Amino acid sequence: MDHTMSSRGSVEVFTQRRESSGRILNLSQGNIDTEYIIQEIKTNDEDLRSFLFSLGCYEGEKITIISVLAENFVLSVKDARYSIDRDLAEAIRVI
Amino acid sequence: MKLALTGNPNSGKTTLFNAITGKIEKVGNWAGVTIDKKEADIKKSLNTTEGRIIAIDLPGAYSMSPFTSEESITRDFIKNENPDVIINIVDATNISRSLFFTTQLLELGIPMVVALNKSDLNKKKKTIINLEALSKELGCPVVETTSTEVTNNGLELLISKVLETKGTSQIPPFSSKNVDLKDKKSVEASDKERFVLVNKIVKSVENRRVSSNKQTKQDAADRILAHKWLGIPIFIMIMWMVFSISQTYVGPLVADVFVSLIDGFYVFVEGLLGNDVSPVLSSLLLDGIIGGVGAVVGFLPLIMVLFFLLALLEDCGYMARVAVVMDRFFKRVGLSGKSIIPMVIGTGCAIPGIMSTRTIKNERQRRTTAMLTPFMPCGAKLPVIALFAGVFFNDAAWVGTTMYFLAILIIIIGALIVVTITGERNARSYFIMELPEYKFPSLKRAAMSMFSRAKAFIIKASTIILLCNAVIQIMQSFDWKFQVVAEGAQNSSILASIASPFAIILIPLGFGAWQLAAAAITGFIAKENVVGTLAVVYSITNFIDTEELTLVAGGSDVASIMGLTSAAALAYLVFNLFTPPCFAAIGAMNAEMENKVWLWSGIGFQLGMGYVAAFLTYQIGTLLTTKAVGTGFIPGFIAVVIMIGFVIFLMKKGDRKAKKKLAYSS
Numbered sequence: 161m162d163h164t165m166s167s168r169g170s171v172e173v174f175t176q177r178r179e180s181s182g183r184i185l186n187l188s189q190g191n192i193d194t195e196y197i198i199q200e201i202k203t204n205d206e207d208l209r210s211f212l213f214s215l216g217c218y219e220g221e222k223i224t225i226i227s228v229l230a231e232n233f234v235l236s237v238k239d240a241r242y243s244i245d246r247d248l249a250e251a252i253r254v255i
Numbered sequence: 256m257k258l259a260l261t262g263n264p265n266s267g268k269t270t271l272f273n274a275i276t277g278k279i280e281k282v283g284n285w286a287g288v289t290i291d292k293k294e295a296d297i298k299k300s301l302n303t304t305e306g307r308i309i310a311i312d313l314p315g316a317y318s319m320s321p322f323t324s325e326e327s328i329t330r331d332f333i334k335n336e337n338p339d340v341i342i343n344i345v346d347a348t349n350i351s352r353s354l355f356f357t358t359q360l361l362e363l364g365i366p367m368v369v370a371l372n373k374s375d376l377n378k379k380k381k382t383i384i385n386l387e388a389l390s391k392e393l394g395c396p397v398v399e400t401t402s403t404e405v406t407n408n409g410l411e412l413l414i415s416k417v418l419e420t421k422g423t424s425q426i427p428p429f430s431s432k433n434v435d436l437k438d439k440k441s442v443e444a445s446d447k448e449r450f451v452l453v454n455k456i457v458k459s460v461e462n463r464r465v466s467s468n469k470q471t472k473q474d475a476a477d478r479i480l481a482h483k484w485l486g487i488p489i490f491i492m493i494m495w496m497v498f499s500i501s502q503t504y505v506g507p508l509v510a511d512v513f514v515s516l517i518d519g520f521y522v523f524v525e526g527l528l529g530n531d532v533s534p535v536l537s538s539l540l541l542d543g544i545i546g547g548v549g550a551v552v553g554f555l556p557l558i559m560v561l562f563f564l565l566a567l568l569e570d571c572g573y574m575a576r577v578a579v580v581m582d583r584f585f586k587r588v589g590l591s592g593k594s595i596i597p598m599v600i601g602t603g604c605a606i607p608g609i610m611s612t613r614t615i616k617n618e619r620q621r622r623t624t625a626m627l628t629p630f631m632p633c634g635a636k637l638p639v640i641a642l643f644a645g646v647f648f649n650d651a652a653w654v655g656t657t658m659y660f661l662a663i664l665i666i667i668i669g670a671l672i673v674v675t676i677t678g679e680r681n682a683r684s685y686f687i688m689e690l691p692e693y694k695f696p697s698l699k700r701a702a703m704s705m706f707s708r709a710k711a712f713i714i715k716a717s718t719i720i721l722l723c724n725a726v727i728q729i730m731q732s733f734d735w736k737f738q739v740v741a742e743g744a745q746n747s748s749i750l751a752s753i754a755s756p757f758a759i760i761l762i763p764l765g766f767g768a769w770q771l772a773a774a775a776i777t778g779f780i781a782k783e784n785v786v787g788t789l790a791v792v793y794s795i796t797n798f799i800d801t802e803e804l805t806l807v808a809g810g811s812d813v814a815s816i817m818g819l820t821s822a823a824a825l826a827y828l829v830f831n832l833f834t835p836p837c838f839a840a841i842g843a844m845n846a847e848m849e850n851k852v853w854l855w856s857g858i859g860f861q862l863g864m865g866y867v868a869a870f871l872t873y874q875i876g877t878l879l880t881t882k883a884v885g886t887g888f889i890p891g892f893i894a895v896v897i898m899i900g901f902v903i904f905l906m907k908k909g910d911r912k913a914k915k916k917l918a919y920s921s
Binding site: 193195203205206207208210211212213214215216218220221222224226227229231232234236237238239240241242243244245247248251 | 317318348349350351352355356439443446447450467468470474477478481482483486575578579582583586591616683684685686687688689690691
């Protein structure tokens with residue numbers, strides 16, 4: 161599971177996509193270019209939960225990791241790109 | 256007629272607002288730029304009715320769910336102000352997220368038109384949206400717009416649809432009427448159903464060629480620009496380029512023109528006055544007003560170029576990536592990457608910088624950032640840096656650069672102090688930032704931003720700065736009996752007697768002269784005043800030598816007039832840069848803090864920091880250069896120790912609070 165920049169050196173558009181393995185994990189353990197389904201947002205912060213929801217980040221929705229940069233994760237959720245930190249990535253459980 | 260413009264952050268609301276009203280409100284390519292609501296009349300060319308149409312630009316919102324602590328401005332506005340029509344600006348490249356808010360807005364019972372904005376981007380991506388189908392599903396008109404284009408932008412059609420829709424009603428596609436707003440579970444369930452409906456609508460009207468979760472060239476660019484190690488040097492290099500272009504290359508070239516104009520004006524007025532006018536009046540007019548203001552205005556071109564470049568930077572979308580890069584470091588001092596944006600903006604002017612802290616959700620982080628942003632040297636402080644670098648250090652480049660690095664150091668220390676005192680060292684805070692698409696920055700918008708800034712500066716210079724300089728000139732020319740002060744007896748002037756008590760406090764810092772104290776005090780009204788007041792008080796008429804393009808005419812003369820050693824001069828510079836900002840910026844701080852304790856602590860911190868930093872600079876500098884400590888070492892040292900001791904006491908108290916919190920949570 162190589163997240164570093166060295167494994168994605170070229171600038172072309174990728175057409176392949178990896179399949180999710182079907183295990184439940186949190187997003188910080190995920191693979192790039194794999195489409196996951198969100199299972200749960202593990203947090204006590206209701207404001208955060210509502211905010212994530214309004215972006216389309218909630219149980220049952222699709223989420224893909226685009227890059228891992230500097231301990232931040234770039235995600236694709238409903239046609240937008242977001243950068244989140246490791247703490248937040250660990251709170252998003254996916255399958 | 257009242258129009259409310261609302262929509263997701265970064266959907267192009269403010270650009271559209273500017274386009275239909277002809278205004279130049281602040282725009283930036285990162286979510287959260289619009290903070291307060293703004294109102295203006297629609298352009299005559301678009302307004303085909305007899306009466307006024309007022310457009311109101313609201314801050315962006317992702318939804319109107321009752322449990323989000325932000326976005327209440329939109330909700331409250333619509334409930335309280337009763338707009339006639341709502342224009343919902345929807346980012347055409349992301350309707351699957353945007354329509355959530357749209358369907359909520361449709362339930363308000365206010366006639367609505369959807370502006371499908373950024374439609375030029377969709378054309379590029381070859382995404383097709385069936386407008387009629389979408390309009391049918393939503394139950395309201397949908398107009399394609401591209402607010403960044405001057406012509407062919409869909410705005411006329413938009414306004415005509417708005418006029419048609421006025422007074423009509425629509426049936427919302429989704430109704431949450433039966434949901435108990437107080438019950439979290441049922442709100443959540445209703446919201447999920449809403450998204451199910453939105454997904455269905457999107458599927459039926461949108462046809463994408465490339466799926467969004469595929470890698471693109473922009474993602475590859477992000478991997479470099481926001482790279483773990485490369486990101487920082489790239490950012491430093493870009494900021495360095497911004498500064499060297501404005502301060503070293505383009506700026507001074509244009510300044511040359513300005514200064515010749517001012518010189519010419521001075522000679523002209525001098526000629527007009529002739530020999531019969533009283534010397535007091537002539538010195539008031541020539542040295543006080545033209546000299547003082549001229550000293551400042553000469554720097555205007557440098558500041559204009561700086562603003563132009565900063566606007567380009569904000570427009571292209573890079574700032575969000577900088578926030579990602581810096582997040583790692585800011586986390587260590589209790590902030591997030593988002594705090595870098597106000598600080599970068601603050602290098603132009605602290606006021607918009609402080610206002611942009613509104614996008615930071617965490618209250619403590621927002622207030623801390625608002626308090627620390629003024630430490631970044633702003634455009635008004637540039638003349639001060641330039642003056643001292645020129646007079647005392649031969650225009651050496653290290654002076655300015657050191658000030659910026661010192662600012663960063665102070666910000667880091669400040670953030671650490673605040674997070675320790677508030678006992679939140681171990682608090683968890685999540686960072687999430689939308690990464691907008693990169694776009695080629697609009698030169699036109701950057702130019703407009705530059706000119707609006709120049710206009711504001713000229714207004715400021717011709718009112719506040721002019722007034723200050725005139726008052727200072729008068730106060731230093733007369734004594735309390737309102738008699739003119741003799742040539743060598745300036746110490747009996749009104750100004751001297753007011754400033755002298757303050758000057759005593761400044762002795763341990765190396766600059767305990769009333770003239771310097773007076774200049775520093777006027778700096779609170781506008782930082783440029785430091786230069787203006789010094790020009791007046793020391794009767795220096797011209798800081799910029801037009802023949803040699805050096806920053807000071809007769810640098811060593813000026814140095815000897817001020818009577819400062821290099822260490823003291825550096826200390827004075829540090830003092831003026833790192834004390835509280837001008838009153839206008841303090842006003843902005845007050846608006847963001849929303850809490851008097853924070854506000855006064857912030858100002859107290861800034862005062863203390865300025866004093867301590869100047870003290871250290873002067874004493875250590877003097878020690879290094881003369882192997883002895885400077886004047887007033889002991890009293891200054893005591894004062895500094897008391898200040899630092901107080902802060903450490905607060906920090907220890909906060910530490911105990913933090914440990915307790917940690918114990919509770921585990």
